[in-house]
Amino acid sequence: MVSPVHLPNGKPKTVIVTGGAGGIGAQTIRAFYEKGCNVVIADLPFSKDAATQIISSFTDSGRALYCPSNIADWDNMRTLFREAKNKFGQVDIVVANAGMMESQNFFDFEEDEAGELLESRDSQRVLDVNLKGTLNSELNVTNIPLRLAMHSMKSNPLDSDGARGSIILTASTSGYFGGTGVLSYIATKHGVVGAARASQRKATELGVRVNVIAPFFTPTYITGGYSDEWKRRGLPANTVEDVANAVVSTSIDPVRKGHHVMVAGAFIKEIETPRTAMTKDWLGEDIAEIMIKGGQFFDDMGGYTMPKPRE
Ligand SMILES: NC(=O)c1ccc[n+]([C@@H]2O[C@H](COP(=O)([O-])OP(=O)(O)OC[C@H]3O[C@@H](n4cnc5c(N)ncnc54)[C@H](O)[C@@H]3O)[C@@H](O)[C@H]2O)c1
Secondary structure, three states, X not given: OOOOOEOOOOOEOEEEEEOOOOHHHHHHHHHXXXXXXXXXXXXXXXXXXXXXXXXXXXXXXXXXXXXXXXXXXXXXXXXXXXXXXXXXXXXXXXXXXXXXXXXXXXXXXXXXXXXXXXXXXXXXXXXXXXXXXXXXXXXXXXXXXXXXXXXXXXXXXXXXXXOOEEEEEEOOHXXXXXXXXXXXXXXXXXXXXXXXXXXXXXXXXXXXXXXXXXXXXXXXXXXOOOHHHHHHOOOOOOOHHHHHHHHHHHHHOOOOOOOEEEEEOOEEEEOHHHHHHOHHHHHOHHHHHHHHHXXXXXXXXXXXXXXXXXX
């Protein structure tokens, strides 16, 4: 049987991990390297030392590449994909992991001298990185890696598992719940979940698998402000290894298509299939019927017929 981390020609698969120099991303890079993949660390320029340290810990540093990049910058991201392909030939797995938490409460009402409400730059940054930087669309929503990854993978030859590539979008339990009140972060993670759902038709057409990883609390930089107290209370927590291992196994499992894998302490659960199965209980038979008919309509039409842009 062909190894899921090797191409049919025996060469290692190549993985890009955005935010791959720190936290969950760094461990994901290590886990893919240990499996035998080529790994590409895409992270902000300040992360150079951390990335260099990770790569120098590898016995075969020729299987690793660091590309300083900001996922919210289109040119940076195009360069990243170009450099990865130049070095390794093709990109097989992309983990859109980079993300950030806001540093200022969305409802802190800062005013100018005239008492007018100031725009929240902090919120804008979170939207740019977590959503625009994950998707890249001209609509200013997630996923530069998602769009570039799909574009890059569509010309890969079919793998032995019948796919041309695999993409993992990193959401969060905050992609499904709003209890922590970090508004911009929660909104972007709901956006990532929506982007994953909206990608499935195209992903199937192109032979690319798009799945979501939704971690619960994991001690890293973004949870540093409260992680000691969390631990003191004995609350369940992931390790970065738990999340990284779930990313690796989800990305290489041919069964995973449109799945959302929640990683919560000791529990790793696929939550999208049960959500879909519960539609009638959730919406009621009447609305569920309407939704099914609407879905069939768009399937028949080959998607949404878009309006022309207004002048
Ligand atoms: N830690 C948790 O509890 C938790 C829970 C749910 C989801 N997540 C998600 O997991 C992902 C990884 O987060 P983490 O906990 O490892 O945080 P982290 O801060 O430790 O790591 C994030 C990494 O992303 C990089 N990064 C940030 N902005 C970037 C940009 N614009 N371009 C390129 N790289 C950028 C950072 O330099 C850093 O290396 C994020 O998407 C986060 O939202 C984390």
